Amino acid sequence: MFIEQMPRWVRWFYPHVWWRKDAHQKTLYVTFDDGPTPQTTPWILDQLDILGIKATFFCIGSNAEKHPELLQEIKNRGHAIGLHGYNHVRGLYKNTDIYLADIERGAQYIDTKLFRPPHGRITPKQANILAKKYTVVLWDVITRDYDASLKPEQVERIALKYTRNGSIIVFHDSLKAQKNMQYAFPRAVKQWLSEGYTFATLND
Ligand SMILES: [Zn+2]
Structure with a gap:
């Protein structure tokens, strides 16, 4: 429970961060x-x-640098x-200047107003600084697709x-999560569609 869905008291420390969008709308945001x-x-x-459906991709700058054509293809679609x-530097326990410099370096390759902290590890102070420039997005549900000890089911x-x-x-567009993600993501979306959910990007 604590991993998959952060309790409300944790979210209170991050008033400027997006965890979940409108609770009255049957809309989901796959990332x-x-x-x-x-x-x-x-x-x-x-x-x-x-x-x-449409989704949102939180890309790593070093991957976008290596594969600009994939970044473009995501946008084209x-x-x-x-x-x-x-x-993919984690902010917690990290010098804030070093952390912010890594994000700025990533921004050279990825032009966007959306930012997601790597590992979800960010201090409230760092989140407040970044919220001046970005919409800082954490999540309502992390699927743990990256966890090799879990079966795809x-x-x-x-x-x-x-x-x-x-x-x-959150799903992951990485080799580590590939097996779990490729099983769980399309099946879950089909189920949600059958329940009447619609989907949007975080730019919508
Ligand atoms: Zn990540």
């Missing part, structure tokens, strides 16, 4: 972190077209792009169990 990667991004883009740092169950109106949901 993919840590790409773009040639092994998974094209597959995700094809699945999103098949499912007929109508999805939103967010920044996820250059080297468990990841699907986590996604379905915690998702609710306005949820911002």
Whole structure:
């Protein structure tokens, strides 16, 4: 519970951060972190077209530097792009100047107003600084697709169990999460579609 969905008291420390959007709307916000990667991004883009939904990709600057064509393809297909740092540096226990410099380096490759802290680890002070320039986005549901100790079916169950109106949901566009993500993401979206949810990007 504590991992998959942060309790309300934790969220109170981050008043400027997006955790969840409108709880009265049957709209979901699927996000993919840590790409773009040639092994998974094209597959995700094809699945999103098949499912007929739009998503948001929080990309790592060093990956965008290596694969600018994938970054462009995400945009061409109508999805939103967010920044996820250059080297996936975690803010907590990190000197704030070093942390902010890594984000600025990432911004050279990714032009966006959306930022998601790598690992979700950020101090309230860092979040307040970044909120002046970016919409800082954490999440309502983290599917734990990156966790190799979980079976793909468990990841699907986590996604379905915690998702609710306005949820911002995290999957990963990375090799580590590939097996779990490729199983859980399309199945969960099909289920949500059958329940009448619609989907939007975080730019909508
Ligand atoms: Zn990440």
